[in-house]
Amino acid sequence: MLERALEITNDSTLMAIFADLTRVEYAVIEGQDNNVIMEMRPSKYRPQFTIYISDKYRQLSNNGAIFVVIHELYHIYRYNKGFSNNDEDHAFMVKSSMYREWVRKALGLSQHSFALDYLVYSGTYESPVYQRLSYEKKKTVNSFCKSYELPY
Amino acid sequence: MKKSILFLFTIWSGVNFIYSQNVEVDEANSFNMQDSINPVLTKVEPGPEHVYVIFTSQEYDPKYEDRIKEGVMRIRTDSWNGVLISYVVRSRSKDYEFDFSHWDLDIEFLKKIRSVDSTDKMNIVWRPKEFLLDIKPIDLDKEGPSMKKEEAFALRDKLVGKIIWLIDRRDITRDSLKLIQAETKIPEVF
Numbered sequence: 001m002l003e004r005a006l007e008i009t010n011d012s013t014l015m016a017i018f019a020d021l022t023r024v025e026y027a028v029i030e031g032q033d034n035n036v037i038m039e040m041r042p043s044k045y046r047p048q049f050t051i052y053i054s055d056k057y058r059q060l061s062n063n064g065a066i067f068v069v070i071h072e073l074y075h076i077y078r079y080n081k082g083f084s085n086n087d088e089d090h091a092f093m094v095k096s097s098m099y100r101e102w103v104r105k106a107l108g109l110s111q112h113s114f115a116l117d118y119l120v121y122s123g124t125y126e127s128p129v130y131q132r133l134s135y136e137k138k139k140t141v142n143s144f145c146k147s148y149e150l151p152y
Numbered sequence: 153m154k155k156s157i158l159f160l161f162t163i164w165s166g167v168n169f170i171y172s173q174n175v176e177v178d179e180a181n182s183f184n185m186q187d188s189i190n191p192v193l194t195k196v197e198p199g200p201e202h203v204y205v206i207f208t209s210q211e212y213d214p215k216y217e218d219r220i221k222e223g224v225m226r227i228r229t230d231s232w233n234g235v236l237i238s239y240v241v242r243s244r245s246k247d248y249e250f251d252f253s254h255w256d257l258d259i260e261f262l263k264k265i266r267s268v269d270s271t272d273k274m275n276i277v278w279r280p281k282e283f284l285l286d287i288k289p290i291d292l293d294k295e296g297p298s299m300k301k302e303e304a305f306a307l308r309d310k311l312v313g314k315i316i317w318l319i320d321r322r323d324i325t326r327d328s329l330k331l332i333q334a335e336t337k338i339p340e341v342f
Contacts, residue, residue, distance in 0.1 A: 151340035
């Protein structure tokens with residue numbers, strides 16, 4: 001899944017990060033009470049990125065799994081550009097044409113799919129960018145996420 | 153000659169009987185197969201093992217986003233992928249909110265993008281008012297106002313994965329009541 005996601009981003013910096021085994025470590029977490037599927041935590045020291053993968057990740061569909069990886073790659077992309085605020089990253093995700101294109105390719109959607117306007121909010125539920133939406137829009141986000149099997 | 157005719161008739165009857173049995177078996181098999189391929193076609197009916205929740209909802213008005221601060225808010229969302237009716241249980245003063253979702257998605261649209269499951273198209277049924285005597289619903293009009301945040305989320309967590317039937321007191325008529333199939337879930341974050 002990671003390989004496919006990196007291919008979709010076509011970003012040489014991200015590819016270099018994941019090619020270097022000392023920069024990324026993975027930790028599988030099981031049986032936690034919360035509903036966190038995956039989380040990337042950066043560090044000033046090596047390994048630079050720790051990716052926590054919950055056992056809930058295994059229950060996702062193909063669409064859901066690739067989406068979550070793409071989402072985390074965007075966090076790493078932003079961190080590499082000097083930004084490390086989760087909520088700000090989420091705010092950028094919903095308006096970034098690059099992220100939108102990554103998601104579009106990951107889900108095999110057409111260039112002008114309206115569904116993308118809603119799908120990009122998947123994973124941002126605890127951030128102000130989602131919380132500020134009207135109830136009507138929040139529910140439409142949920143509806144499209146369920147249709148395309150993304151976490152909601 | 154008569155014996156030969158009788159013999160041929162017996163064989164024809166036998167073949168015909170076996171053939172008709174096979175046709176019935178095939179028809180039964182094809183019916184079962186269709187059922188298993190399209191579980192969504194089998195609508196869920198209220199049962200004793202299900203959970204019942206009763207409340208009086210207030211209708212969401214997009215012009216006044218934050219008007220309903222306490223209680224159950226009903227939101228109907230129509231999109232080209234189908235309909236979602238959400239019942240948002242919220243308390244602004246106690247800082248909690250969770251949803252019951254009734255899905256009525258467009259199956260033809262879904263079939264183009266993924267396989268369909270039984271939660272994509274939920275059921276709505278009417279029962280005589282006496283049905284209330286047979287069930288023990290969770291009454292959010294009574295329990296909701298005193299519920300603390302932890303209790304509200306504990307209730308939600310307890311209901312995750314269960315078949316829930318919602319009874320909105322606004323939908324109770326003189327002699328019947330509407331049961332709306334729904335589900336609840338914990339939002340997934342990453």
